[in-house]
Amino acid sequence: MTNYIDNAIKVFENNFDLKKDEKVVIITDDSMREVALPFYEAACKKGNETIFSQFPAIYKSGEEPPALIAQAMKDADVALCVTQASLTHTRAKKEAAATGTRIGTMPGMTLSMLEKGAIEADPATIQKLTKYFTELLERSSQVKIEKDGEVLTFSIEGRKGIPSTGIFREKGQAGNVPSGEAYIAPLEDSANGKLIVDGSIAQLGKVDKPVTLSVENGKLVSATEKQGQALLELLGTDEGKTIAEFGIGTNPSARITGVVLEDEKVFGTIHIAFGSNKPFGGITEAGVHIDCVVQEPTVWIDDEKIMEKGKVLDPNLPSV
Incomplete structure (x- = not known):
């Protein structure tokens, strides 16, 4: 998993310019846990306060996530949504962004995609x-x-x-x-x-x-x-x-x-x-x-x- 973690660290550094004192939430579902874990490990390795939040994978792209997930997005400085269906076009994402959270949505992300492409x-x-x-x-x-x-x-x-x-x-x-x-x-x-x-x-x-x-x-x-x-x-x-x-x-x-x-x-x-x-x-x-x-x-x-x-x-x- 080391290579995946190294590339996940690059995502935090290159895409988010993640600072040491920023709080991170990794949001995933039951079907995407394996792909989300390298991002959790990467944020922890960088020394950031990080939580891993997982919910059942019984939803469609564009459907609103559970209220607890929506709140976690608002409470973080950086939120990564590594889910099977997309949270990109949801009120939860829009409202969290309005509070200042920087959000990366990664619907359907695979370990292969974390390596190349x-x-x-x-x-x-x-x-x-x-x-x-x-x-x-x-x-x-x-x-x-x-x-x-x-x-x-x-x-x-x-x-x-x-x-x-x-x-x-x-x-x-x-x-x-x-x-x-x-x-x-x-x-x-x-x-x-x-x-x-x-x-x-x-x-x-x-x-x-x-x-x-x-x-x-x-x-x-x-x-x-x-x-x-x-x-x-x-x-x-x-x-x-x-x-x-x-x-x-x-x-x-x-x-x-x-x-x-x-x-x-x-x-x-x-x-x-x-x-x-x-x-x-x-x-x-x-x-x-x-x-x-x-x-x-x-x-x-x-x-x-x-x-x-x-x-x-x-x-x-x-x-x-």
Whole structure:
């Protein structure tokens, strides 16, 4: 486990600039204890006051954690959420960040991911790429995505672009670790068309056969293949089936692994999510948030093609 602990120490130092007198909480569930332990050992090894908080793994991405977990997040200076389903888009995370806690969410993290891949990326490169795409989203209004002949369109007008760099050194900063994405909440009733998902789906893993999603007036109305049906079941209600997020991967070291935490960060991919988006500028509270990753898409923003089959076309893009 020593190598895992050493890399976990690097996360605390590089991503959080952890200070000696800061309190740390490691939040996990029954299915992720083995992956969370190196982070607990790392914080203890650094000499920080640290607690390990574990709860049952019977919840969905975007569902609120137990009240005791939410309170522990508020009481810490740094909280790492090493869980199977995601706590990223929850009120608990948002409220803890508002009190000043620096939060890293690591849904589906594996020991393999702690060794290599997205976690090895140069932080400065991720920060530059993420800033570039966040500013692009912020000043734009319309998005069109094409993949294998199917097209999905939606509006992002008036919504705030969100950077996720995985670097949280100031009070209240929060997001995924490892990271590398720029994302935004589309207008909830604006999406229409079809999208082919061929990367991965949160909680369902790598896509076995490409899944075609059909969206009408912002709602996911149908999905092909077994994983598409499983997605519909995960999302549940109409609120859960509402488009929630459009994201662009900005991590050149990330790989498609079957774990959306890393998959949605792959440079040259985009992802669409359904469900809750109120924590980052939307209006939907659904108790679920599921991301769907698309490889090698062609993307237009305000009628300008910015990506063709996963290759970014803008010559002003910071070098990778």
